[in-house]
Amino acid sequence: MSAIRTEAYCQAAREGMADPVLQKALSGFQHRVAPATAQRYRRHPEGPQVRQMAHAIRMHAVEHLDTLLPRLADGILARGGQVYFAADAQAAVAYGLAVARRRGVRQVVKGKSMVTEEIGLNEAFQDAGIAVVETDLGEYILQLAGETPSHIIAPAIHKTRKEVGRLFAEKLGIPYSEDPPTLTQAARAALRTQFLSADMGVSGCNLACAETGHITTVSNEGNIRMSTTLPKVHIAFMGMERVVARLADHALLFRLLSNAAAAQKMAGYISYIGGPRADFQADGPEEFHLVIVDNGRSRILADPEFREILCCIRCAACLNVCPVYGKIGGHAYGYAYSGPVGAVVTALLVGLDRAKHLFFGETLCGACKEACPVEIDLPRLLLALRHRWAEGRADDLFRGGGDRLEALVMRLWGELARRPNLYQGARHLAVAGQQMLPAEEGRITRLPPPLHGWTQARDLPRLARRRFVQRWAAEQARGEGGR
Amino acid sequence: MTANREAFMARVRTALSAPTSHGRGAIAYAELAPLAVAKRSDAPLELLAENAAALNIQLQLAADPAAAAALIRRIAVETEAEWAQQKALVRWDDALLNELDLETALADTGLPLYRAPLAAPVDTVARDRFHRQLRSAVIGITSADYCVADTATLVLRNRPGQPGAVSLVPSVHVAVVRESQVLVDFVSLYAELAQERRRDREALTGRMTFISGPSKTGDIELVIVHGAHGPRALHLIVLRDPSA
Numbered sequence: 001m002s003a004i005r006t007e008a009y010c011q012a013a014r015e016g017m018a019d020p021v022l023q024k025a026l027s028g029f030q031h032r033v034a035p036a037t038a039q040r041y042r043r044h045p046e047g048p049q050v051r052q053m054a055h056a057i058r059m060h061a062v063e064h065l066d067t068l069l070p071r072l073a074d075g076i077l078a079r080g081g082q083v084y085f086a087a088d089a090q091a092a093v094a095y096g097l098a099v100a101r102r103r104g105v106r107q108v109v110k111g112k113s114m115v116t117e118e119i120g121l122n123e124a125f126q127d128a129g130i131a132v133v134e135t136d137l138g139e140y141i142l143q144l145a146g147e148t149p150s151h152i153i154a155p156a157i158h159k160t161r162k163e164v165g166r167l168f169a170e171k172l173g174i175p176y177s178e179d180p181p182t183l184t185q186a187a188r189a190a191l192r193t194q195f196l197s198a199d200m201g202v203s204g205c206n207l208a209c210a211e212t213g214h215i216t217t218v219s220n221e222g223n224i225r226m227s228t229t230l231p232k233v234h235i236a237f238m239g240m241e242r243v244v245a246r247l248a249d250h251a252l253l254f255r256l257l258s259n260a261a262a263a264q265k266m267a268g269y270i271s272y273i274g275g276p277r278a279d280f281q282a283d284g285p286e287e288f289h290l291v292i293v294d295n296g297r298s299r300i301l302a303d304p305e306f307r308e309i310l311c312c313i314r315c316a317a318c319l320n321v322c323p324v325y326g327k328i329g330g331h332a333y334g335y336a337y338s339g340p341v342g343a344v345v346t347a348l349l350v351g352l353d354r355a356k357h358l359f360f361g362e363t364l365c366g367a368c369k370e371a372c373p374v375e376i377d378l379p380r381l382l383l384a385l386r387h388r389w390a391e392g393r394a395d396d397l398f399r400g401g402g403d404r405l406e407a408l409v410m411r412l413w414g415e416l417a418r419r420p421n422l423y424q425g426a427r428h429l430a431v432a433g434q435q436m437l438p439a440e441e442g443r444i445t446r447l448p449p450p451l452h453g454w455t456q457a458r459d460l461p462r463l464a465r466r467r468f469v470q471r472w473a474a475e476q477a478r479g480e481g482g483r
Numbered sequence: 484m485t486a487n488r489e490a491f492m493a494r495v496r497t498a499l500s501a502p503t504s505h506g507r508g509a510i511a512y513a514e515l516a517p518l519a520v521a522k523r524s525d526a527p528l529e530l531l532a533e534n535a536a537a538l539n540i541q542l543q544l545a546a547d548p549a550a551a552a553a554l555i556r557r558i559a560v561e562t563e564a565e566w567a568q569q570k571a572l573v574r575w576d577d578a579l580l581n582e583l584d585l586e587t588a589l590a591d592t593g594l595p596l597y598r599a600p601l602a603a604p605v606d607t608v609a610r611d612r613f614h615r616q617l618r619s620a621v622i623g624i625t626s627a628d629y630c631v632a633d634t635a636t637l638v639l640r641n642r643p644g645q646p647g648a649v650s651l652v653p654s655v656h657v658a659v660v661r662e663s664q665v666l667v668d669f670v671s672l673y674a675e676l677a678q679e680r681r682r683d684r685e686a687l688t689g690r691m692t693f694i695s696g697p698s699k700t701g702d703i704e705l706v707i708v709h710g711a712h713g714p715r716a717l718h719l720i721v722l723r724d725p726s727a
Contacts, residue, residue: 025704032705045520045668052510053518060512066496073488079689085491137711138702154702161704180706188712192566195712196618212680212687222698222713225651240495245512247680247687251519251673255634265534266634266669268699269713271647272691280603281641282613283648284690294491302498308506375508 003120004350005334009357013328022150022329025157034320036263037371044255051375054256057249058311058374061210061241065301068210068243069292075213079275081288089119092293096121096202096235099289100130103233105199109191111217111224112136113204114152114314115239115293117336118349121202132202133194135223137187144171150330150338152316153261158329191223201227201285205238206270207253207313211246213274215290218257220268228273234285236273240292241301241310253313256373260317296349296397303398305384309344311374316341318368318378324361333358340368344381352389352400359385405450431463521670522633528721531632531665538635538696539709541718551720552588555657558718559594559622565654565715567619570594572653574624576601576644579659579722585624601644613646623653623714629675630660630719633668634695637719641690650694656714658694662724 005012016022044050061068073083086092100108108125110132116122122132134143138156142149145167149155156164161178169176174186203224205215215236217224228234244250258264277284300306319325319339330338335346335355343362347355359382368378390406392399416423437444443459446452454460464471510518524530528544535542545551564570572589574580576598589596597616600609617623625645629638637658641647650656666672679686698713709715 029705045522046518047520049510049518052508053515055508056510056512056515059506059508063499066492066499069495070488070492083488085488087487087491087494091487135712136702137700141702154705156702157705159703161706164703180703181708183703184700184708184711188710191712214687214691220698221700221711222651223711225647225692226712229648229651248516248519248673248677251669255669262701265537266636266693266695268694268696270693272687274687274689276689278641278689280605280643281646281690282600282605282610283617283646284641292491294494298494298498301495302501304501304503305505307503311506377506380505 004354006346006350006355006358007334009332009334009361012332012334013361016329016332017327019158019329021160022158023327025160026326026329029151029154029157030320030326033263034317034371037259037317037320040259040263040265041256041373046252050252051256051373054252054373055311055375057244057253058313059308061244061249062301062307062310064245065240065243068245069240071210072208072213072243073290073292075210076275076288076290078213079278081275081290083290083292086291086293086295088295089293092119092237092291092295093121093124095289095291096237097124097128099233099235099287100125100128100200103199103287105130105233107194107198108132108200108202109135109194109198109227109231110139110201111203111219111227112139112155113202113237114336115204115237116202117149118239119237119293119295121237133191133198135191135194135221135227136219137184137221137223140187140191141167144168148331149336151319152314152338154316158331195226195230198227198231200233200235201229201231203228203234203236205236205242205290206257207250208238208243209247209250209272210243212272214272215274216250217271217273218254218267218269220262220264222269225269225271228271228285229283232285233287233289234273234276235289235291237291237293240294240297242313253374257313257315260313260315260371260373299398300348305388306344306348306381306398308376309341309348309381311376312341312345313374314341315373317371317373321367321371322362323365323367324363328361340378340382341376344378344385347385348398351397352385352392356389356400359389427463427467431465434462519670521674522668524632524667527632527665527667528662530667531630531635531721534633534635535719539699539717540635540696541716542721543718544721544723546723548583548722549588551659551722552583552585554718554720555583555585555624555659556588556592558655558657559589560592562621562655562716564621567621569619570622571597571616571620572622572624573597573599573616573620573649575599575626575646575649577626577642579626579661580624583659599644599646599649603643617648617652620653622655622657623649623651624657624659625650627658627660628664629672630665630721631667631669631672632665635719636669636672637694638672639692639694640688642688647690647692650692651713654710654714655716655718656694656697657718657720659720659722661722665721
């Protein structure tokens with residue numbers, strides 16, 4: 001997944017919109033999950049301010065990473081765990097590979113983790129001859145099919161039960177079935193063998209707790225518990241922002257995370273893991289490693305305008321309400337993160353210019369902000385990205401190239417607006433000229449190149465024959481005459 | 484390793500040196516504590532029953548340890564084997580479960596009942612034996628430290644004789660809690676945990692697990708299926724307080 005395909009956004013979005021199976025799946029999913037999540041939000045005893053409280057917890061954590069991360073690391077070290085601070089994806093992957101080689105690992109079972117998608121862990125392990133099995137059912141389906149996730153929480157929503165049935169018949173050698181319980185049972189049996197024989201388990205981290213020195217993992221299937229309990233080595237990867245200060249902070253955040261991710265009151269399993277097994281323990285891994293990943297996050301942290309995005313807890317609630325995501329699907333975003341949060345995070349990780357379509361593609365309708373369990377102001381961040389890109393230079397990851405034509409038009413406009421006579425002249429020309437453009441019901445349907453992009457999916461109202469100031473004066477005169 | 488941590492943290496400190504007003508919410512972190520509202524309930528068991536039903540948890544009340552043991556015996560007889568021909572049970576070795584005397588209750592069924600190793604440290608022989616038993620078991624029996632009524636959540640911690648895998652690897656999980664261990668909601672749970680940590684900083688232990696319902700997935704067309712990887716069923720037995 002570490003491959004970046006953000007430049008292909010427009011083409012991929014068109015493909016998504018033309019895929020009837022995807023359209024049905026997305027609309028069904030959004031209609032089911034989004035209203036149920038909104039209803040859950042309304043039922044907290046803290047009242048409507050509950051998401052603002054969560055925002056305060058996350059922003060506090062992000063702004064205190066300088067004290068929280070050492071505290072977390074020291075807690076884990078004290079229990080005999082190992083902590084590695086990885087500056088970038090290469091360092092994180094190299095550390096994981098070094099541990100695997102030292103322990104002679106041949107087979108890895110993995111729980112769903114966005115940051116490992118981001119750093120391209122699976123590919124690196126497979127290149128090194130180590131088999132990696134994704135154990136989340138959705139991820140497992142995609143791995144068998146050779147595809148990538150299209151949703152953070154429900155990675156295989158774009159697959160129908162028939163497709164899964166054919167896939168399992170081919171890859172697992174079971175009789176064809178399109179019955180979800182039968183298919184799930186087949187995966188359960190196949191993966192149980194993997195859990196019991198794997199040498200290493202890999203997980204992400206939902207929200208670590210600095211005060212107590214634990215990471216946490218959240219799942220409904222139990223696959224992450226299996227992956228972190230049965231193999232002899234467990235490596236957890238976490239983006240450096242995925243931590244909170246105090247244990248009590250979890251009381252609120254786990255409720256909201258469960259609401260936001262799957263419209264649940266509480267997720268099925270939450271595990272606190274603070275080290276390898278103690279010597280009194282009959283289960284658990286001999287070695288526990290935590291890899292804390294920067295990979296561009298400190299750059300986001302350093303930017304006052306974008307720091308807020310580090311509050312994100314990767315619940316995917318913004319995907320479930322987004323009208324753009326709901327039409328184009330997750331693959332169009334071209335990276336591990338999709339939807340409104342993907343439009344912001346991906347741009348900040350891979351560079352504005354490479355990912356400009358993502359933040360220009362969102363509508364700024366504001367649904368994402370209302371759905372966010374930690375009330376991140378996503379529309380503000382999308383606008384800030386557009387502004388930064390338009391104003392910026394191409395020499396810095398956080399700046400864009402700007403659009404030369406747009407810049408030229410704006411400069412011309414500036415010149416015209418300062419010269420009333422010239423402006424009026426240009427207006428008269430435009431009013432006359434627009435008669436030559438194709439129009440329907442008084443609206444221009446196609447602009448000439450290079451402006452034709454604007455009318456590709458919408459019509460442009462014609463310039464009025466009379467200016468507003470003229471009409472206003474006329475209206476006033478008529479009004480007074482009538483009195 | 485240390486140099487690498489230093490360089491990493493130096494970058495974080497530098498990044499944080501720029502203050503920002505963007506992203507400031509309406510509430511400050513320091514103001515949060517008084518805003519946390521714990522739910523109240525006059526009938527936590529009713530609240531638990533309602534939420535357990537919603538999560539497909541089989542909840543049963545037992546008047547005394549013998550009644551609880553009888554319930555478990557029945558579950559053992561009725562549950563079908565999954566991974567091994569021989570139906571076996573594995574249980575925690577802890578005070579509450581010892582009180583049930585399951586060995587006697589199950590004696591006439593002929594079903595093997597294994598106990599998780601209690602003696603610390605657990606040596607390789609004991610660990611390997613436990614793992615074999617764990618894989619073959621169809622039912623895992625545990626107690627729990629707390630049960631949260633509002634979310635039907637069980638809280639388990641790893642202690643000697645209490646490996647978390649007993650609640651995970653067998654096909655069916657049976658948990659036994661005392662009525663006095665039932666808390667109303669998550670806010671109360673975290674208040675209890677904080678209280679415990681004030682007495683013992685390592686009260687959480689290296690592994691703490693919250694369990695709300697049997698294993699489930701909705702990854703194929705959002706159809707909910709129980710038993711994705713963990714237990715396909717969860718039986719919760721609440722031992723009534725003697726005064727009740």
